[in-house]
Amino acid sequence: MKALKFQFIEKTNKDVYIIGIVDSDKLVEITIFDNSHESKVGNIYRGRVINIVKGLKAAFVNIGLKSNAYLYLGDDRLEEINEGEQVIVQVSKDEFDQKGAKVTTEYSLRGNHIVLMPFNSDIKLSKKIKSIDRRRELFTLAKENSNGFGLILRTSSEFAPEEDILKELNCLIEEFNRIEDSRNFIPTPKLVRAKEGNREISINADVDYVITNDNELYQKIKQTNHGDRAKYDGRFSIRYSEKLYTTFKSLFDKKIELPNGAQIVIENTEAMNVIDVNSKKYFDDYDLNKTILNTNKSAAEEILKQIALRDLSGIIIIDFIDFIDLNEKKEFLEWFTEESKLYNNAPNILGFTKLGLMEMTRRRSINSQFIKERKIDDLW
Structure with missing residues:
Protein backbone atom coordinates (compact mmCIF):
# COMPACT_ATOMS: atom_id res chain seq x y z
CA MET A 1 0.00 0.00 0.00
CA LYS A 2 1.37 3.39 -1.03
CA ALA A 3 2.24 5.63 1.94
CA LEU A 4 0.10 8.73 2.09
CA LYS A 5 1.42 12.24 1.66
CA PHE A 6 -0.35 14.84 3.76
CA GLN A 7 -0.13 18.44 4.92
CA PHE A 8 -0.79 19.49 8.50
CA ILE A 9 -1.59 22.96 9.80
CA GLU A 10 -1.33 23.30 13.56
CA LYS A 11 -2.34 26.47 15.37
CA THR A 12 -0.74 26.63 18.82
CA ASN A 13 -2.08 28.34 21.93
CA LYS A 14 0.40 31.18 21.26
CA ASP A 15 -1.16 31.97 17.86
CA VAL A 16 1.75 30.40 16.00
CA TYR A 17 1.11 28.31 12.88
CA ILE A 18 3.20 25.21 12.19
CA ILE A 19 2.68 24.00 8.63
CA GLY A 20 4.33 20.82 7.42
CA ILE A 21 4.37 18.25 4.63
CA VAL A 22 4.74 14.58 5.58
CA ASP A 23 5.67 12.07 2.87
CA SER A 24 6.05 8.35 3.65
CA ASP A 25 6.00 9.14 7.39
CA LYS A 26 8.89 11.62 7.00
CA LEU A 27 8.76 15.36 7.63
CA VAL A 28 9.93 16.87 4.34
CA GLU A 29 8.86 20.50 4.61
CA ILE A 30 8.10 22.87 7.48
CA THR A 31 7.02 26.49 7.79
CA ILE A 32 6.51 28.39 11.03
CA PHE A 33 5.06 31.84 11.35
CA ASP A 34 3.84 33.90 14.25
CA ASN A 35 0.39 35.21 13.39
CA SER A 36 0.96 38.16 15.72
CA HIS A 37 4.00 39.22 13.65
CA GLU A 38 2.60 39.73 10.19
CA SER A 39 4.62 39.85 7.01
CA LYS A 40 4.92 43.41 5.68
CA VAL A 41 4.90 42.35 2.02
CA GLY A 42 2.18 44.33 0.24
CA ASN A 43 2.14 47.20 2.74
CA THR A 105 8.00 52.68 -6.00
CA GLU A 106 5.85 50.87 -8.58
CA TYR A 107 3.22 49.81 -6.09
CA SER A 108 -0.09 48.08 -6.79
CA LEU A 109 -3.45 48.15 -5.00
CA ARG A 110 -5.15 44.83 -4.39
CA GLY A 111 -8.93 44.52 -4.16
CA ASN A 112 -11.29 41.57 -3.85
CA HIS A 113 -11.70 41.09 -7.60
CA ILE A 114 -8.93 43.13 -9.22
CA VAL A 115 -5.41 44.41 -8.67
CA LEU A 116 -4.76 47.96 -9.85
CA MET A 117 -1.28 48.48 -11.33
CA PRO A 118 -0.90 52.25 -11.79
CA PHE A 119 2.57 52.10 -13.33
CA ASN A 120 1.86 49.97 -16.39
CA SER A 121 -1.05 49.39 -18.76
CA ASP A 122 -1.12 45.59 -19.01
CA ILE A 123 -4.41 43.70 -18.67
CA LYS A 124 -3.96 40.24 -17.14
CA LEU A 125 -6.33 37.52 -15.98
CA SER A 126 -5.91 34.81 -13.38
CA LYS A 127 -4.93 31.49 -14.94
CA LYS A 128 -7.53 29.84 -12.72
CA ILE A 129 -10.32 31.41 -14.79
CA LYS A 130 -10.86 28.56 -17.26
CA SER A 131 -13.90 29.67 -19.28
CA ILE A 132 -12.73 31.12 -22.59
CA ASP A 133 -15.95 33.12 -23.01
CA ARG A 134 -15.68 34.60 -19.51
CA ARG A 135 -12.01 35.46 -20.03
CA ARG A 136 -12.95 37.31 -23.21
CA GLU A 137 -15.75 39.21 -21.40
CA LEU A 138 -13.51 40.20 -18.50
CA PHE A 139 -10.67 41.30 -20.77
CA THR A 140 -13.03 43.52 -22.78
CA LEU A 141 -14.57 44.97 -19.61
CA ALA A 142 -11.14 45.76 -18.17
CA LYS A 143 -9.76 47.21 -21.42
CA GLU A 144 -12.73 49.55 -21.88
CA ASN A 145 -12.72 50.85 -18.30
CA SER A 146 -9.06 50.76 -17.23
CA ASN A 147 -8.43 54.50 -17.81
CA GLY A 148 -4.90 53.60 -18.86
CA PHE A 149 -4.11 51.67 -15.66
CA GLY A 150 -2.82 48.13 -15.63
CA LEU A 151 -5.20 45.56 -14.16
CA ILE A 152 -5.11 41.97 -12.96
CA LEU A 153 -8.49 40.23 -12.88
CA ARG A 154 -8.36 37.88 -9.88
CA THR A 155 -9.99 34.45 -9.72
CA SER A 156 -13.02 35.79 -7.84
CA SER A 157 -13.87 38.07 -10.78
CA GLU A 158 -15.02 35.05 -12.80
CA PHE A 159 -18.37 35.00 -10.99
CA ALA A 160 -18.52 38.64 -9.83
CA PRO A 161 -21.23 40.94 -11.27
CA GLU A 162 -19.91 43.52 -13.74
CA GLU A 163 -21.12 46.41 -11.56
CA ASP A 164 -19.15 45.08 -8.56
CA ILE A 165 -15.95 44.91 -10.60
CA LEU A 166 -16.39 48.44 -11.97
CA LYS A 167 -17.27 49.83 -8.54
CA GLU A 168 -14.13 48.30 -7.05
CA LEU A 169 -12.04 49.63 -9.94
CA ASN A 170 -13.27 53.18 -9.33
CA CYS A 171 -12.61 52.86 -5.59
CA LEU A 172 -9.04 51.68 -6.21
CA ILE A 173 -8.37 54.53 -8.65
CA GLU A 174 -9.67 57.03 -6.08
CA GLU A 175 -7.45 55.45 -3.45
CA PHE A 176 -4.43 55.70 -5.74
CA ASN A 177 -5.11 59.41 -6.26
CA ARG A 178 -5.37 59.96 -2.49
CA ILE A 179 -2.06 58.18 -1.92
CA GLU A 180 -0.31 60.25 -4.58
CA ASP A 181 -1.79 63.47 -3.16
CA SER A 182 -0.38 62.55 0.26
CA ARG A 183 3.16 62.10 -1.06
CA ASN A 184 4.47 65.24 0.68
CA PHE A 185 2.29 65.05 3.78
CA ILE A 186 3.60 64.56 7.31
CA PRO A 187 4.31 62.57 9.41
CA THR A 188 6.91 60.52 7.61
CA PRO A 189 7.47 57.59 7.82
CA LYS A 190 3.87 56.42 7.81
CA LEU A 191 1.96 53.28 6.85
CA VAL A 192 -0.33 54.46 4.06
CA ARG A 193 -2.07 51.20 3.19
CA ALA A 194 -1.92 47.84 4.96
CA LYS A 195 -2.28 44.69 2.94
CA GLU A 196 -5.65 43.02 3.18
CA GLY A 197 -6.16 40.10 5.55
CA ASN A 198 -3.82 37.81 7.41
CA ARG A 199 -0.95 35.91 5.92
CA GLU A 200 -2.29 33.41 3.40
CA ILE A 201 -1.80 29.71 4.10
CA SER A 202 -1.18 27.80 0.89
CA ILE A 203 -2.57 24.30 0.50
CA ASN A 204 -0.22 21.93 -1.30
CA ALA A 205 -1.90 20.49 -4.38
CA ASP A 206 0.23 17.35 -4.29
CA VAL A 207 -1.06 15.84 -1.01
CA ASP A 208 -3.68 13.20 -0.29
CA TYR A 209 -5.26 15.20 2.51
CA VAL A 210 -4.89 18.27 4.73
CA ILE A 211 -5.47 18.11 8.49
CA THR A 212 -5.75 21.05 10.90
CA ASN A 213 -6.71 21.72 14.51
CA ASP A 214 -7.98 25.21 13.62
CA ASN A 215 -11.73 24.96 13.02
CA GLU A 216 -11.98 28.47 11.53
CA LEU A 217 -9.29 27.64 8.98
CA TYR A 218 -10.90 24.25 8.31
CA GLN A 219 -14.19 25.94 7.42
CA LYS A 220 -12.35 28.24 5.00
CA ILE A 221 -10.57 25.32 3.33
CA LYS A 222 -13.90 23.53 2.95
CA GLN A 223 -15.08 26.40 0.76
CA THR A 224 -12.15 25.98 -1.65
CA ASN A 225 -11.37 23.36 -4.27
CA HIS A 226 -9.33 21.57 -1.56
CA GLY A 227 -12.43 21.04 0.57
CA ASP A 228 -12.86 17.34 -0.21
CA ARG A 229 -9.34 16.65 1.13
CA ALA A 230 -9.70 18.66 4.36
CA LYS A 231 -9.89 17.00 7.79
CA TYR A 232 -10.47 18.59 11.18
CA ASP A 233 -9.07 17.27 14.47
CA GLY A 234 -9.06 19.75 17.34
CA ARG A 235 -6.54 17.60 19.24
CA PHE A 236 -4.01 17.35 16.41
CA SER A 237 -0.43 18.36 17.22
CA ILE A 238 2.93 17.41 15.78
CA ARG A 239 3.96 16.63 19.37
CA TYR A 240 1.77 13.52 19.36
CA SER A 241 3.87 11.81 16.69
CA GLU A 242 7.19 10.81 18.24
CA LYS A 243 8.91 10.33 14.89
CA LEU A 244 7.80 13.66 13.42
CA TYR A 245 8.39 15.56 16.65
CA THR A 246 11.94 14.19 16.99
CA THR A 247 12.78 15.58 13.54
CA PHE A 248 10.99 18.84 14.31
CA LYS A 249 12.84 19.35 17.62
CA SER A 250 16.20 18.84 15.91
CA LEU A 251 15.61 22.01 13.86
CA PHE A 252 16.06 24.08 17.01
CA ASP A 253 19.24 22.27 18.11
CA LYS A 254 22.76 23.42 17.37
CA LYS A 255 24.15 19.89 17.71
CA ILE A 256 22.62 16.78 16.14
CA GLU A 257 23.78 13.29 17.10
CA LEU A 258 23.80 10.64 14.35
CA PRO A 259 23.28 6.88 14.92
CA ASN A 260 26.80 6.04 13.68
CA GLY A 261 28.43 8.15 16.40
CA ALA A 262 29.06 11.23 14.27
CA GLN A 263 27.84 14.67 15.26
CA ILE A 264 26.69 17.65 13.19
CA VAL A 265 27.12 21.19 14.49
CA ILE A 266 25.19 23.97 12.71
CA GLU A 267 26.20 27.60 13.23
CA ASN A 268 24.31 30.55 11.74
CA THR A 269 26.29 33.76 11.32
CA GLU A 270 25.43 37.01 9.58
CA ALA A 271 27.78 36.18 6.70
CA MET A 272 27.15 32.47 6.19
CA ASN A 273 25.98 29.15 7.61
CA VAL A 274 28.74 26.84 8.83
CA ILE A 275 28.19 23.11 9.37
CA ASP A 276 30.83 20.93 11.01
CA VAL A 277 30.92 17.13 10.93
CA ASN A 278 32.62 15.56 13.94
CA SER A 279 33.19 11.88 14.61
CA LYS A 280 33.35 10.85 18.23
CA LYS A 281 33.93 7.24 17.21
CA TYR A 282 37.51 5.91 17.05
CA PHE A 283 38.71 5.07 13.53
CA ASP A 284 41.28 2.28 13.30
CA ASP A 285 43.39 1.60 10.23
CA TYR A 286 41.18 -1.22 8.97
CA ASP A 287 39.31 0.03 5.90
CA LEU A 288 39.69 3.62 7.09
CA ASN A 289 38.82 5.13 3.71
CA LYS A 290 35.48 3.30 3.58
CA THR A 291 34.66 4.34 7.15
CA ILE A 292 35.31 8.01 6.35
CA LEU A 293 33.21 7.81 3.17
CA ASN A 294 30.27 6.14 4.92
CA THR A 295 30.41 8.54 7.86
CA ASN A 296 30.43 11.56 5.56
CA LYS A 297 27.54 10.14 3.52
CA SER A 298 25.47 9.55 6.64
CA ALA A 299 26.19 13.10 7.81
CA ALA A 300 25.46 14.51 4.35
CA GLU A 301 21.99 12.94 4.25
CA GLU A 302 21.08 14.58 7.56
CA ILE A 303 22.67 17.89 6.53
CA LEU A 304 20.63 18.10 3.31
CA LYS A 305 17.47 17.39 5.30
CA GLN A 306 18.34 20.07 7.86
CA ILE A 307 19.17 22.63 5.16
CA ALA A 308 15.78 22.06 3.53
CA LEU A 309 13.72 22.05 6.74
CA ARG A 310 15.52 25.03 8.29
CA ASP A 311 15.49 26.82 4.92
CA LEU A 312 19.16 27.75 5.27
CA SER A 313 20.16 30.20 2.56
CA GLY A 314 23.03 32.28 1.25
CA ILE A 315 26.53 30.83 1.61
CA ILE A 316 26.74 27.41 3.28
CA ILE A 317 30.11 25.90 4.24
CA ILE A 318 30.40 22.26 5.36
CA ASP A 319 33.50 20.83 7.02
CA PHE A 320 33.28 17.09 6.38
CA ILE A 321 35.77 14.59 7.80
CA ASP A 322 38.92 14.86 5.67
CA PHE A 323 39.21 12.31 2.88
CA ILE A 324 42.46 10.41 2.47
CA ASP A 325 41.66 8.90 -0.93
CA LEU A 326 41.16 11.65 -3.55
CA ASN A 327 39.13 9.33 -5.79
CA GLU A 328 36.67 8.72 -2.97
CA LYS A 329 36.52 12.47 -2.38
CA LYS A 330 35.57 12.95 -6.04
CA GLU A 331 33.03 10.11 -5.81
CA PHE A 332 31.52 11.69 -2.71
CA LEU A 333 31.17 15.09 -4.40
CA GLU A 334 29.36 13.55 -7.38
CA TRP A 335 27.06 11.57 -5.07
CA PHE A 336 26.36 14.60 -2.87
CA THR A 337 25.52 16.78 -5.89
CA GLU A 338 23.00 14.22 -7.17
CA GLU A 339 21.54 13.66 -3.69
CA SER A 340 20.96 17.39 -3.23
CA LYS A 341 18.76 17.48 -6.35
CA LEU A 342 16.15 15.36 -4.56
CA TYR A 343 15.15 18.38 -2.45
CA ASN A 344 12.99 21.34 -3.35
CA ASN A 345 14.98 24.54 -3.88
CA ALA A 346 18.13 22.44 -4.24
CA PRO A 347 21.41 24.14 -3.27
CA ASN A 348 24.01 25.04 -5.86
CA ILE A 349 27.01 22.82 -5.06
CA LEU A 350 30.25 24.68 -5.82
CA GLY A 351 32.58 21.89 -4.71
CA PHE A 352 35.50 21.67 -2.29
CA THR A 353 37.68 24.69 -1.59
CA LYS A 354 41.48 24.51 -1.37
CA LEU A 355 41.05 24.05 2.38
CA GLY A 356 38.87 21.00 1.81
CA LEU A 357 35.59 22.68 2.78
CA MET A 358 32.40 22.00 0.85
CA GLU A 359 30.95 25.26 -0.48
CA MET A 360 27.40 25.82 -1.70
CA THR A 361 24.79 28.54 -2.06
CA ARG A 362 21.01 28.38 -1.72
CA ARG A 363 18.09 30.72 -2.32
CA ARG A 364 15.72 31.46 0.55
CA SER A 365 12.20 30.28 -0.27
CA ILE A 366 10.43 31.02 3.02
CA ASN A 367 11.16 33.07 6.10
CA SER A 368 13.03 30.78 8.51
CA GLN A 369 13.65 33.57 11.01
CA PHE A 370 11.45 31.93 13.64
CA ILE A 371 13.74 28.90 13.92
CA LYS A 372 16.84 31.11 13.99
CA GLU A 373 15.64 33.50 16.69
CA ARG A 374 13.26 31.48 18.87
CA LYS A 375 13.22 28.38 21.05
CA ILE A 376 10.84 25.49 20.71
CA ASP A 377 9.24 26.57 24.00
CA ASP A 378 8.04 29.73 22.22
CA LEU A 379 5.57 27.62 20.21
CA TRP A 380 3.32 26.28 22.97
Missing part, protein backbone atom coordinates in the same frame (compact mmCIF):
# COMPACT_ATOMS: atom_id res chain seq x y z
CA ILE A 44 2.49 50.70 1.26
CA TYR A 45 4.48 53.33 3.17
CA ARG A 46 5.33 56.99 2.84
CA GLY A 47 9.04 57.04 3.56
CA ARG A 48 12.05 59.31 3.42
CA VAL A 49 15.24 58.67 1.43
CA ILE A 50 18.07 58.54 3.95
CA ASN A 51 20.98 57.99 1.59
CA ILE A 52 21.76 57.01 -1.99
CA VAL A 53 24.57 54.57 -2.79
CA LYS A 54 25.50 55.08 -6.43
CA GLY A 55 27.73 52.02 -6.49
CA LEU A 56 24.69 49.88 -5.68
CA LYS A 57 22.39 52.01 -7.85
CA ALA A 58 20.07 52.04 -4.87
CA ALA A 59 18.59 54.18 -2.12
CA PHE A 60 17.90 53.37 1.51
CA VAL A 61 14.52 54.53 2.75
CA ASN A 62 13.23 54.99 6.28
CA ILE A 63 9.72 53.49 6.36
CA GLY A 64 9.57 53.04 10.12
CA LEU A 65 10.84 49.46 10.36
CA LYS A 66 13.87 48.17 12.26
CA SER A 67 16.24 48.75 9.33
CA ASN A 68 16.08 51.14 6.40
CA ALA A 69 14.48 49.58 3.33
CA TYR A 70 16.43 48.87 0.13
CA LEU A 71 15.10 50.58 -3.01
CA TYR A 72 16.80 49.61 -6.27
CA LEU A 73 16.93 52.51 -8.73
CA GLY A 74 19.04 51.33 -11.64
CA ASP A 75 20.76 53.71 -14.06
CA ASP A 76 17.57 55.37 -15.28
CA ARG A 77 16.33 56.67 -11.93
CA LEU A 78 19.57 57.21 -10.07
CA GLU A 79 19.51 60.96 -10.70
CA GLU A 80 15.75 61.35 -10.23
CA ILE A 81 15.60 60.75 -6.46
CA ASN A 82 17.41 62.87 -3.88
CA GLU A 83 18.38 62.32 -0.27
CA GLY A 84 15.71 63.67 2.08
CA GLU A 85 12.96 63.26 -0.52
CA GLN A 86 9.67 61.63 0.47
CA VAL A 87 8.63 58.59 -1.56
CA ILE A 88 5.71 56.19 -1.70
CA VAL A 89 6.93 52.59 -1.66
CA GLN A 90 5.52 49.09 -1.32
CA VAL A 91 7.28 46.23 0.46
CA SER A 92 8.17 43.43 -1.96
CA LYS A 93 10.32 41.37 0.41
CA ASP A 94 10.39 41.29 4.22
CA GLU A 95 13.43 42.34 6.21
CA PHE A 96 15.54 39.35 7.20
CA ASP A 97 18.34 39.08 9.77
CA GLN A 98 20.21 42.39 9.50
CA LYS A 99 18.95 43.14 5.99
CA GLY A 100 16.21 45.70 5.54
CA ALA A 101 13.06 45.09 3.57
CA LYS A 102 13.09 45.47 -0.22
CA VAL A 103 10.67 48.04 -1.60
CA THR A 104 9.50 49.36 -4.94
